[in-house]
Amino acid sequence: MENAVVIENEASDRAYEMDSSWVERVLELITANDQSGLIAILDEQHAADIADLFEQIKPHQRSALLQLWGKEMDGEVFAEMDEALSADLIEQLPDSIVGDVLRDLETDDVVDLVEELDEGQKERVLGALEDADRVAVRSSLSYPEETAGRLMARELVMAPTHWTVGQTITSLRADTNLPDQFYDVVVVDPMSKPIGKVPLYALLTAKRSTPLMDIVDQEFRTIPVMQSQEDVAYAFNQYNMISAPVVDEENRLVGVITMDDAMEVLGEEAEEDIKLLGGVGDESLTDSIIATTRQRFPWLGVNLITSIIASIVISQFSTTIEAIVALAVLMPIVASMGGNAGTQTLTVAVRALATKDLTPSNAWRVIRREVLVGLFNGILFAAIIGVVGIMWYGSAMLGVVLALAMVINLLVAGLAGILVPLTLDRFGMDPALGSSALVTTVTDVVGFLAFLGFASALLL
Numbered sequence: 437m438e439n440a441v442v443i444e445n446e447a448s449d450r451a452y453e454m455d456s457s458w459v460e461r462v463l464e465l466i467t468a469n470d471q472s473g474l475i476a477i478l479d480e481q482h483a484a485d486i487a488d489l490f491e492q493i494k495p496h497q498r499s500a501l502l503q504l505w506g507k508e509m510d511g512e513v514f515a516e517m518d519e520a521l522s523a524d525l526i527e528q529l530p531d532s533i534v535g536d537v538l539r540d541l542e543t544d545d546v547v548d549l550v551e552e553l554d555e556g557q558k559e560r561v562l563g564a565l566e567d568a569d570r571v572a573v574r575s576s577l578s579y580p581e582e583t584a585g586r587l588m589a590r591e592l593v594m595a596p597t598h599w600t601v602g603q604t605i606t607s608l609r610a611d612t613n614l615p616d617q618f619y620d621v622v623v624v625d626p627m628s629k630p631i632g633k634v635p636l637y638a639l640l641t642a643k644r645s646t647p648l649m650d651i652v653d654q655e656f657r658t659i660p661v662m663q664s665q666e667d668v669a670y671a672f673n674q675y676n677m678i679s680a681p682v683v684d685e686e687n688r689l690v691g692v693i694t695m696d697d698a699m700e701v702l703g704e705e706a707e708e709d710i711k712l713l714g715g716v717g718d719e720s721l722t723d724s725i726i727a728t729t730r731q732r733f734p735w736l737g738v739n740l741i742t743s744i745i746a747s748i749v750i751s752q753f754s755t756t757i758e759a760i761v762a763l764a765v766l767m768p769i770v771a772s773m774g775g776n777a778g779t780q781t782l783t784v785a786v787r788a789l790a791t792k793d794l795t796p797s798n799a800w801r802v803i804r805r806e807v808l809v810g811l812f813n814g815i816l817f818a819a820i821i822g823v824v825g826i827m828w829y830g831s832a833m834l835g836v837v838l839a840l841a842m843v844i845n846l847l848v849a850g851l852a853g854i855l856v857p858l859t860l861d862r863f864g865m866d867p868a869l870g871s872s873a874l875v876t877t878v879t880d881v882v883g884f885l886a887f888l889g890f891a892s893a894l895l896l
Contacts, residue, residue, distance in 0.1 A: 519548060585661040632653055811843070
């Protein structure tokens with residue numbers, strides 16, 4: 437048994453070494469113009485790993501890799517990589533390869549790729565698709581962005597109400613255009629309206645003579661085609677759904693959304709919130725220097741304006757600061773603590789709004805909670821910083837000023853951290869958009885104003 441463990445561990449180590457060096461091996465094959473060797477090594481890799489490879493290498497290496505891979509290219513790779521990068525690579529592909537590359541993708545993946553292209557490239561790609569696929573993709577593109585209509589796949593499995601299990605299985609075996617992955621058979625009435633679904637496990641364990649209606653799951657949820665993709669992802673996460681039929685305004689079946697698509701949306705929404713909180717917009721590591729600079733500049737400009745506002749507040753107390761130099765040393769502590777406390781509350785609030793855990797029905801309870809948390813933390817840190825001020829400068833009153841400013845700023849930080857995203861959400865704006873800059877401005881201004889204001893009143 438010990439020998440088996442040793443052998444297994446050695447095999448794992450070798451696999452790890454191969455995995456960590458395969459990118460360098462690919463680059464060597466590209467440099468050597470070794471097409472057969474490149475195809476062989478790429479065939480051994482998962483599409484997601486190849487997508488990561490494209491994101492890691494330089495632009496000219498990507499172009500060389502595309503040219504060598506040619507018609508053997510796996511279209512699934514484009515579905516796994518960043519949309520902006522995939523759009524850039526597709527533009528580099530000749531028309532003779534585009535259709536072959538995208539033909540095996542499901543319509544929802546093709547839609548994700550095509551919607552990032554400009555109109556000219558979009559028509560070029562659509563023209564390379566087969567007629568049925570082209571019609572399906574155009575139909576999905578007719579729906580607004582970030583709706584279920586864009587997210588759904590047209591490839592689905594359905595059966596009429598009068599079929600038996602045996603008829604359904606026979607039909608599935610004869611169908612050459614089944615989706616690569618599906619979890620349920622949607623049962624529809626003569627008007628193509630879904631009335632239930634049969635999970636695959638139920639289909640495979642029932643007798644062939646069993647009517648579908650005897651094993652149909654009628655407690656299922658349908659997704660309106662115009663529903664936002666954020667609400668779709670929430671429904672999947674909330675109700676532990678694996679797949680769901682998508683219906684039009686007349687409740688007719690038009691597509692299906694599966695768990696992998698919904699989880700991808702959840703990931704995108706979380707990533708978007710993180711980026712917006714950091715003020716970096718919708719950028720990726722593959723963006724050019726100019727594009728990245730352009731995306732970051734506005735929020736840095738906002739930060740400059742907020743810093744100027746805080747400096748104006750400080751300038752109003754220049755006489756106080758000149759009289760008591762210690763204030764210049766200590767006042768960043770109050771502002772920094774308030775900024776961090778506000779960011780903590782803000783992060784929790786933005787995520788709670790995204791997952792619908794924070795709603796109008798519990799908003800006041802959450803606001804009260806965050807205010808009390810800010811107050812209690814303020815009191816605790818006021819005691820600490822007050823002692824520090826006394827021991828550092830030997831002034832009891834300076835310690836009192838520090839303590840009072842700390843309590844007020846942490847209290848305001850908790851209030852601003854919850855009210856700013858709630859207000860933005862109330863007016864239909866993304867709560868992550870600009871929240872960080874606004875909260876930081878509030879804590880900086882209040883922190884400086886409270887500290888220097890108390891110092892002017894109590895120390896002069």
